Amino acid sequence: SQTIHQWPATLVQPVGSPLSLECTVEGTSNPNLYWYRQAAGRGLQLLFYSVGIGQISSEVPQNLSASRPQDRQFILSSKKLLLSDSGFYLCAWILGTGEVRQFFGPGTRLTVL
């Protein structure tokens, strides 16, 4: 069966510090991968998605970037965090070959102080 991991689970970082959040998927190959942010009291905002290694599409201009160095690894990064980057970050995947159900990881709670 497929599983999706995210780490760290929680993170407290000062403004201006760098960020690296990691997501890995097990039990499938060549999935579509997604990064979402969920701010307090708001819906899920799609930040990035990837259909393959090295292929990244950005949905919203911002202070963040994403990379996919391996088929089942998706990384969210920032060089300098802003207060507005605080939120709950969720990684998700879709198999993408006829199966369109989306599955989510457990999330990372980021607080920027």
Added chain:
Amino acid sequence: KQEVTQIPAALSVPEGENLVLNCSFTDSAIYNLQWFRQDPGKGLTSLLLIQSSQREQTSGRLNASLDKSSGRSTLYIAASQPGDSATYLCAVENSGTYKYIFGTGTRLKVLA
């Protein structure tokens, strides 16, 4: 641009009630619609997926319907239980994009 709205934003009901959560979307050219459950501080769990050619899906006490022409979906929860307390989100995928647009959710509390 696709917009997804969920009403009500919050709902509190006594245990045992049947209830309906609503989801509306502005662009009817969707491929799929999913209903998710999110517990506080957790990721999302997929409950039901309705493909565009389908009108409804059922899983246990949950039934979701889809009316593409009117841009609406409803999630029906029968005989609600305190364990059903969570936020319920709907999401639509526009044709062929593999990208889901989410509503802001309905926060449900079932009182024992």
